Amino acid sequence: MGVAGELSRIATKGAWAAGAALAAGGLAFGYGLSERNRFQVRHESLAVLPRGAAPLRVLHLSDIHMVPGQESKRQWLRSLAGLRPDLVVNTGDNLSHHDAVPALLEALEPLLEVPGVFVPGSNCYFAPRLKNPLRYLRGPSGPPRSAARDELPWRRMHEAFGSAGWINLSNRHQSVPWGPLRLDFSGVDDPHLGRDAFAGWPRGSSTSGEAPHVRIALAHAPYQRVLDTFVDAGADVVFAGHTHGGQVCLPGYGALVSNCDLPTWRARGLSWWEHSGREVPLNVSAGIGTSRFAPIRIACPPEAVVVTLTARTA
Known part of the structure; x- marks a missing residue:
């Protein structure tokens, strides 16, 4: 040749x-x-309530990233009311488009009738941007530069949540009576944007000491500094999102990135975060949506999570 x-x-x-x-x-x-449309519900159980307490069924939603016209997502979100949750916990990144608020509220309408708490994520405040996905392999994405910020109608969304009775926990705390218990909530604004400032726990009313307290912490992005603060402050359980579970995972290995300093093996699911000799259950949702500029998931289906809080046995 x-x-x-x-x-x-x-x-x-x-x-x-x-x-x-x-x-x-x-x-x-x-x-x-x-x-990306193979929606599923993950079920977990945590014994964190006082002895003798009735179970509390928590529906954890995160990273919906709503875009107008996402009919499959809309229908599935509406169907979640059939799970009959006692409480909805929403850990942010609800939007991915300027015109998505009506679609989001219509999808969440049945769940807005359920008591709820929420914290925002960066894609509640600002629209996503087209990025090279390989950048995530170098480390967490940074907050948008001032010149590149494209603000979303988050105020309208928060007002609608508040009108439905959902509690905004952005660097805030609030105590809620729940039968013979008091649920003490504390949340932070988005750590990925550097807006987090832990407000501590609510002091409660003059009679609040007569009821057992359960401390529930929320953050959008599970950065280690935030988790350490929650654990040191005595949280009983922590809810977070942001990671998308890695979004593109390797079968048998898992997430390649978490888009924060959380170890990748914790990017999805229930684990225990330990700091200063104390450990607290941490539920990280893999999320429901994706950025509209990266509309794929591989070996990481979208999820809502039902976490049933039950009484301790000892």
Whole structure:
């Protein structure tokens, strides 16, 4: 075979390899587009209530990233009311489009009739931007620069949540009577934007000492500094989102990134966060949506989480 023939053979082999890579990439992208709508409900149980207390069914929602026209997501969110939660915990990133608030509120309408608490994420405040996804492998994405900030109608969303009775816990705390218990909530504004400022726990009313207290902490992004603060302050359980569970995971390995300093193996699910000799259950939701500029999930289906809080046995 002459030089020309060898060059032709190499070129043909390279073309086949490139074609195979493109085909594999296309299949992966197609699968990722499909998996983003394979909604599921994860169930967990935590014995954190005082002895003898009745179970408390908490529905944890996070990272909805609503965009107008997402009918499958809308219908699935509405169906979650059928789980009959006692409390809804929403850990932010509800929007991914300027015109998404009506669609979001319509999807959440049945759940807005349930008592709820919430904290915002960066994609409650600002619209997502087109980014190179490989940047996430270098570390967490930074907050948007002032010149690039495209503010979303978060005030309208928060007003609607508040009108429905959901409690805004952005650097705030509040105590709520729950039968013979008091649920002490404390949340922080989005740590990913550096807006977090822990407000401590509510002092309660003059008669609040007559009821056992359960301390529930919320944050959008589970940065270690925030989790350490919650644990040191005596939280009984922590809820967070932000990670998307990694969004693109390797089967048998898991998340490649968490988009914060949380270890990637904790990017989805229930684990125990330990600090200064104390550990607290931490539920990190893999989230329900994605940025509209990266609408795929691989080996990481979207989820809502039902965490049933039960009484301690000892």
